[in-house]
Amino acid sequence: xxxxxxxxxxxxxxxxxxxxxxxxxxxxxxxxxxxxxxxxxxxxxxxxxxxxxxxxxxxxxxxxxxxxxxxxxxxxxxxxxxxxxxxxxxxxxxxxxxxxxxxxxxxxxxxxxxxxxxxxxxxxxxxxxxxxxxxxxxxxxxxxxxxxxxxxxxxxxxxxxxxxxxxx
Amino acid sequence: xxxxxxxxxxxxxxxxxxxxxxxxxxxxxxxxxxxxxxxxxxxxxxxxxxxxxxxxxxxxxxxxxxxxxxxxxxxxxxxxxxxxxxxxxxxxxxxxxxxxxxxxxxxxxxxxxxxxxxxxxxxxxxxxxxxxxxxxxxxxxxx
Numbered sequence: 117x118x119x120x121x122x123x124x125x126x127x128x129x130x131x132x133x134x135x136x137x138x139x140x141x142x143x144x145x146x147x148x149x150x151x152x153x154x155x156x157x158x159x160x161x162x163x164x165x166x167x168x169x170x171x172x173x174x175x176x177x178x179x180x181x182x183x184x185x186x187x188x189x190x191x192x193x194x195x196x197x198x199x200x201x202x203x204x205x206x207x208x209x210x211x212x213x214x215x216x217x218x219x220x221x222x223x224x225x226x227x228x229x230x231x232x233x234x235x236x237x238x239x240x241x242x243x244x245x246x247x248x249x250x251x252x253x254x255x256x257x258x259x260x261x262x263x264x265x266x267x268x269x270x271x272x273x274x275x276x277x278x279x280x281x282x283x284x
Numbered sequence: 285x286x287x288x289x290x291x292x293x294x295x296x297x298x299x300x301x302x303x304x305x306x307x308x309x310x311x312x313x314x315x316x317x318x319x320x321x322x323x324x325x326x327x328x329x330x331x332x333x334x335x336x337x338x339x340x341x342x343x344x345x346x347x348x349x350x351x352x353x354x355x356x357x358x359x360x361x362x363x364x365x366x367x368x369x370x371x372x373x374x375x376x377x378x379x380x381x382x383x384x385x386x387x388x389x390x391x392x393x394x395x396x397x398x399x400x401x402x403x404x405x406x407x408x409x410x411x412x413x414x415x416x417x418x419x420x421x422x423x424x425x426x427x
Contacts, residue, residue, distance in 0.1 A: 185359040199378040201402035229357040253354030253403045 145178045147263060148194065150206050154235035154242065158192070158272065159206070159262070174264035175206075175272070177257035185252050187212065187231065189281065190274030192259040195233070198247055204256060207233035207243050208275065213252075216282045219245055229253070236275070321384035321391070322364060325350070335406035345380075346370060350408035353382065356396050362405060365392050371401075380404070 140146075149172040150159040159173040177194050181187065187209055197203040211217040211232030217224050226232050230249035235241025244250060261271050335352045339345055347367050355361040365382035369375050379398035384390025393399060 196400075196402035197378070198400040198402070199376070201378060201400065227357075229355065229359055251354075251356040251400060251403060252359035253356060254400060255359070
């Protein structure tokens, strides 16, 4: 008589906690690790190849920006890769819809509903210079703070490259 | 006794908020009304479709399916179109080609190119024709 109802109560509580956690992480904010050195020195500044997963930076991703998809130049965003929806990338928004962005070879117009993203570490970053502008619908959140490691806890500032973008 | 009531109310309000949240979720089907780009399959006014959000995550999406996607031209809008081709020779990896059934008025992949798979939000699995007129008729009779 006692044990099944206790198990059932525990199961109900776990399910409720799970649903609440999932909803909070979808609607408000979640904490994710950043892999790779494409955003160095903003994230993962130590570019040794033996970067194990414990020393990755952990950041706060806010989801409130997804209500109306209004972003600013210099925002760091998390988005699903246009070539593989299962992968997520972290890059900085350099161009918004309507902007003209200068790359090495030419000047690209960012179409409506898209953004131009680049990693802070231009030398080793696969970004819009390879796969083109990214539809804003693929954006999954905006990174506002670094939460780990403790010596670099703080907010992530907007950085705007000079003389490369012309807004309409 | 009072604690029980408050706890029950807290639980009910949390589940209400979770279920009715406006953001996309994994488990919740949604209903929506559409325009003329999917004639004659779905009509201009008053069609409501039920969209399930699991199949595309499990990879169970193929050509011929009706899908709800986030528009690549405006992230605040969603479109309902048919998947005409999955990735392959003509369609790049990680993308699909979508078209509305009413080719004359539909703005789809013929206009904005192949659609990244990540923009797909769900698969349409049920439709109710004339839903708007059914609902407004019902409301009229009630008042």
